[in-house]
Amino acid sequence: MPPKIETRFGRIRVERRVGYGRLYSISMTLLSLALAFLVVALILTSLGLDPIKAFQVIFGVFTKPSLLLESIKQSIPICLAALGLGIAFKMNFWNIGAEGQIYMGMIASTGIVLLHEYYGFFYEWMVMPLMFLTSFLLGGAWCLIPGALKARLGVNEILPTLMLNYVAILIVDFLVHGPWRDPKGYGFPLSIPFPEYAKLNIVLGDPAYTGLLLSILGAAAAFFLLEYTRPGFEIKVVGQSPAVARYAGIHVRSTILLGSFLAGGLAGIGGLSIVSGIIGRLRPGASPGYGYTAIIVAALAGLNPWVIVAVSIFFGGLITAGGALQMSMGIPKAAAQMIQAVIFLMILVGEFIKRYKVTIERPRVDEE
């Protein structure tokens, strides 16, 4: 029996929709995006700010080549982290810790650069591959902690992943205020600037291009893993039903460990893209919440790796627009974060409208 809510105007019925087309699904997502911007417009108007001008600035980001490049640059860590989250969420592993895993990736890449700069540990050509390797390993290890707690002890992963975000951020704070502080940095909490060989500008000299390539490669890898390999298949089965997975002879524990490691590793490479692509050094607060934005991106993209690449560029644009809004209209930077959250909420409401049909039955007169 579907739930009914009696109101004065009639009876609200909520029924499950039996299957819907892709076109319907996409149009509903677009509708919820439009609704989100309507809500944002209402908030801005009520504070006496001009929403139309604000939206012109936001969408103007995608028309100016320089700002579009900046948006793509901003989208790289979001995209890589969201690709990892796509794997984790498919496994029903609620990793809210991409932010911390990004920070661990930044630590690993900076560590390699410092090792080479201070002690000359490696050949120069080895530095970049080592940065990739270690940031993947450290990000993965950071996610492996809650993964192992879940697999071994049955601890729900939501809160541990969240807590480890704060811990990772504090480790970065400790490092740049202490042992990793640039001796020539006038006491500011910054690492030394990365030398050219440790920067993501192999393709066409701009980190945006290399980053976009990285995002696409990451999406291809995630897509291949989930669609064409045995571990990917096992990850999906565990996500749908651990009981079925066990019955099918899948080792659920090791699947959880593998899935969480891969998810964290991708976010770790996202961290690399920040220090060696966007900023060029390590500093406190180097990620303004890319790992949280990645959750919205993964949800909005329906966990599809290819869609994640496109959606993260949109959100990279929103973050870029945050700076532009501050400069041109004096709207504080937190506005970008607020807009993201409103979009997130509206997309969730859109999911509901997709899945259920809401009808209002008017009471007939002869019943009265």
Added chain:
Amino acid sequence: MIEWIESVLGLTIQVGTVYLLASLGEIYAERSGVLNLGLEGIMVMGAALSFIFTLAYGHLAAILISVIAGILMSLILAVMAVYMRLNQTVTGLALTMLGLGLSGFLASPEVRKVILLALNPSLPESLLAIQEAPKLPEIHVPLLSGLPIIGCFFRQNVLVYVSYIAAPLMWFILFKTRPGLSLRSVGENPAAADAMGIDVFRVRCLATMISGGFAGLAGAYLFLGFQPFWQEGLTAGKGFIALSLVILSTWNPLRAILGAYLFGGVEVIQYRLQLFGLGALSPYLLAMLPYLAAIAALVAVSIESVRKRIGVPASLGIPYSREE
């Protein structure tokens, strides 16, 4: 020595009250089967609003507005997670993001000025730009506040006293009254509760609103009673720590008192260690203590839960629908 104990204990109570207020409401939500992961966002909104409204209208209005805002925000969660049956984790997280973004936006100097002038046009220019607000005054209970050591329990602000009364009262309502029984049965077995004639949706909606109200109050207390200068995201994960605390207290308001002061104590130890020689160890490493303690608590409880099957609300996190 006694002075030192008193100062540590007094500070422990002050920090612990943040956790206690937040977890009391959350216990109700989770007992009814709803995980309110929006706690962090509601708390930070409560802090931001109490900042703005204290400057405009004073403490009482600020606290009331924070509670009302908390209830309204949790109503969003209730509608989405209870009535629309959307995933509670994702919805709660979205609410936390909304709280963090909106609070940072509203309390930023530019927007705050506009709001303050709209609320109270007669405010002096000097109040429009400051980052702090007057702290809640301490109220000394006659006689009791003069006692050695435990006297510090009675030299606190009004919201601490509210928490002293609320914890046992909420325990009593939850375990000894009919509405409390209904609430617990909805969290344990919603289908059976439904068959008994309890409106599962309404109970869950109300419980979520209670958690929102208390989270708003906790945010107001955090700002007005403990740390009355604004910075973006000043809750710094305290809402999430409160969520771990709810699990540690096994969804029992009385045990939440102990847990809250335990976590308050961990934070105070961190401040104290900084004063001693261990401060050289870097404040950033010490600041990790509360988060690591929260993880340790979660692990400890889960090990125990395997052994003794402590009372996890059986339908926690599962949306109820009559169809299935």
